[in-house]
Amino acid sequence: MTVQTPANAPRALWRPNRDRAKLTQNIVKVICGSFAAISILTTLGIVATLFFETLSFFGDVPFWQFLTDRKWTPLFASKEFGIFVLVSATVMISIISVLVALPLGLLAAVCLSEYATPQTRKFLKPMLEILAGVPTVVYGYFALLTVTPFLKGILGALPFIPEIKNFNALSAGLVLGIMITPMVASLSEDAIFSVPQRLRDGAYALGATKRETVTAVVLPAALSGIVSSLILAVSRAIGETMIVTLAAGANPTLGFNPFVPVMTMTAFIVQVTKGDAVHGSIAYQTLFAVGTTLFLMTLLLNIFSFWFVRRFREKYD
Amino acid sequence: MNTDHSVTENLPSRASQFKPNLWNRYTQDRIFAILSWGATALAIAILIWLLATILIDGLSTLNWNFIDSFASRKPERAGIKAALAGTLWVMGVVAAVSFPIGVGAGIYLQEFAEDNWFTRLVEINISNLAGVPSIIYGLLGLAAFARILEPITGGRTILTGGLTLVLLIMPVIIVATREALRAVPDSIRAAGFALGATQWQVIWHHVLPTAMPGILTGMILALSRAIGETAPLIAIGAATFIAFTPEGLQSSFTALPIQIYDWVGRPQREFHDLAASGIIVLMAVLLLMNAGAIYLRNRFQKSR
Structure with a gap:
């Protein structure tokens, strides 16, 4: 008997409390699940706050007036609520930024994926990541204090170009384009890189040059990824705030003149929240009406991008 | 017989119609390569421009x-x-x-x-x-x-x-x-x-x-x-x-x-x-x- 004790001792010590372990497991599962549910709560919170304030906004301002007014003066005594004044500025700046980011980003993606050696790639990718990680307020500084004087110096010397104001849509759009270039580049590069090598080999076997292979075979094969990266970048550009607030000014003007100060939707939100927007005031409600417009625009773009990828993705196995 | 003859007759002329035009295509190749390297270089140059501006403007007052x-x-x-x-x-x-x-x-x-x-x-x-x-x-x-x-x-x-x-x-x-x-x-x-x-x-x-x-x-x-x-x-x-x-x-x-x-x-x-x-x-x-x-x-x- 005494001989058996040492052998039995560890077994006697080992008392698995399975009930407690299972209880802990269930409690943890519920807690983690509720953490995951916070993401749904966030979405509901965004939709609810935007919806209810916008609803009370349209209780005061007719929806038709919101769409057809030709001025945006919600903070003045004579109020007009033409949202297209803000939308036109946002769209114009986004278009300028895409004109920068599409060629730059796409060519950089082609360069990284098709031309650069692995060593160069290893050096270039972190550089683009740094560019993507620069805070937007820094880009705002750059746009207002470096790019605008630079543009004034260069374009001011050319004939037929109107005077560039200190705040203008052009420099905001250009810098915004630089900001979204890394996004276009890295997402497009993923798409281009995943095109199978045998497609390129096939093109080479038919006697195509490298450029012909890239433009006629690789880029079309990666088209869904490229387009969706571009749409996501546009959606980012529309929602960008600091660059346009600092460099494009705060002057709601209808039209597409890139040389004068304009006011985007995001810049308006900053202008109102910087002051003390009292809850219940028309300024406070306008904030959320503009926010809803912005939210819907970016949401539509994001959904379109997801749909586009799913619909047009080329599958290679 | 007759058709066969015409095909063999046409073959050399079709081959001669194909102009590889290699010089032009290689020039385009080179331009494209330069463009894509240029785009990458431009992005990095702008990054350097941005950092340099901030360092030049800010270092003097940073203490x-x-x-x-x-x-x-x-x-x-x-x-x-x-x-x-x-x-x-x-x-x-x-x-x-x-x-x-x-x-x-x-x-x-x-x-x-x-x-x-x-x-x-x-x-x-x-x-x-x-x-x-x-x-x-x-x-x-x-x-x-x-x-x-x-x-x-x-x-x-x-x-x-x-x-x-x-x-x-x-x-x-x-x-x-x-x-x-x-x-x-x-x-x-x-x-x-x-x-x-x-x-x-x-x-x-x-x-x-x-x-x-x-x-x-x-x-x-x-x-x-x-x-x-x-x-x-x-x-x-x-x-x-x-x-x-x-x-x-x-x-x-x-x-x-x-x-x-x-x-x-x-x-x-x-x-x-x-x-x-x-x-x-x-x-x-x-x-x-x-x-x-x-x-x-x-x-x-x-x-x-």
């Missing part, structure tokens, strides 16, 4: 006095003490709140969740939330945290700012956590189950420690995104002129990006230089955080 002084109407006496303290406080809130929640949600989705409507809803939600502009989060923070939850947060305070940024970076942390968990080999889980451990015991004692460097890397990158965010903090109504360091979670505050924004928007050139100095401090903090993330990533890769 200890600048870091240890409060905001002032006189540029020579202005500094970032309150802004730096505010940023540290807000980041403390963000890190303390977002880490458990983000990692917990990531664990749930990757390890516990079955493929049902709830899981799919959460997944769609997270990818959608990642595309919502940051200023919309600011509006949510303004309505939900600063107004409705005012008894808890105290209005436009550090807590409000922190919680708003938590919601903003949550998708990033969840995605990073899931990726780190996915990289843990299943053999570790199988070994734990074979010894009779519950799923949670396996996760807590074996999977999480293995995935931790990856999770921490994602966490640092998420925080480095939050630290530069300006728009949501302005939207919740953070102050631009604060001459004291925060004393608690319910203290009103300003943050480094907001202080920079305020200085850039002023007409005097002296304030622009101060803004550049502030940017140098902000970018230095960012660089340190990213270096930490890269260090963790490398250590993680070595140990596997």
Whole structure:
């Protein structure tokens, strides 16, 4: 008997409390699940706050007036609520930024994926990541204090170009384009890189040059990824705030003149929240009406991008 | 017979019609290669231009006095003490709140969740939330945290700012956590189950420690995104002129990006230089955080 004790001792010590372990497991599962549910709560919170304030906004301002007014003066005594004044500025700046980011980003993606050696790639990718990680307020500084004087110096010397104001849509759009270039580049590069090598080999076997292979075979094969990266970048550009607030000014003007100060939707939100927007005031409600417009625009773009990828993705196995 | 003859007769002429035109095509090739290298070089040149401008403008006013002084109407006496303290406080809130929640949600989705409507809803939600502009989060923070939850947060305070940024970076942390968990080999889980451990015991004692460097890397990158965010903090109504360091979670505050924004928007050139100095401090903090993330990533890769 005494001989058996040492052998039995560890077994006697080992008392698995399975009930407690299972209880802990269930409690943890519920807690983690509720953490995951916070993401749904966030979405509901965004939709609810935007919806209810916008609803009370349209209780005061007719929806038709919101769409057809030709001025945006919600903070003045004579109020007009033409949202297209803000939308036109946002769209114009986004278009300028895409004109920068599409060629730059796409060519950089082609360069990284098709031309650069692995060593160069290893050096270039972190550089683009740094560019993507620069805070937007820094880009705002750059746009207002470096790019605008630079543009004034260069374009001011050319004939037929109107005077560039200190705040203008052009420099905001250009810098915004630089900001979204890394996004276009890295997402497009993923798409281009995943095109199978045998497609390129096939093109080479038919006697195509490298450029012909890239433009006629690789880029079309990666088209869904490229387009969706571009749409996501546009959606980012529309929602960008600091660059346009600092460099494009705060002057709601209808039209597409890139040389004068304009006011985007995001810049308006900053202008109102910087002051003390009292809850219940028309300024406070306008904030959320503009926010809803912005939210819907970016949401539509994001959904379109997801749909586009799913619909047009080329599958290679 | 007749047709065969005509085909053989045509063959040489068809071959002669094919002009490879190699010189032209190779020229186009070269131009295209130059263009794509040029685009990459241009992007990097602009990055260097940006960094150089900020260093040239900001280095002259960057000294200890600048870091240890409060905001002032006189540029020579202005500094970032309150802004730096505010940023540290807000980041403390963000890190303390977002880490458990983000990692917990990531664990749930990757390890516990079955493929049902709830899981799919959460997944769609997270990818959608990642595309919502940051200023919309600011509006949510303004309505939900600063107004409705005012008894808890105290209005436009550090807590409000922190919680708003938590919601903003949550998708990033969840995605990073899931990726780190996915990289843990299943053999570790199988070994734990074979010894009779519950799923949670396996996760807590074996999977999480293995995935931790990856999770921490994602966490640092998420925080480095939050630290530069300006728009949501302005939207919740953070102050631009604060001459004291925060004393608690319910203290009103300003943050480094907001202080920079305020200085850039002023007409005097002296304030622009101060803004550049502030940017140098902000970018230095960012660089340190990213270096930490890269260090963790490398250590993680070595140990596997």
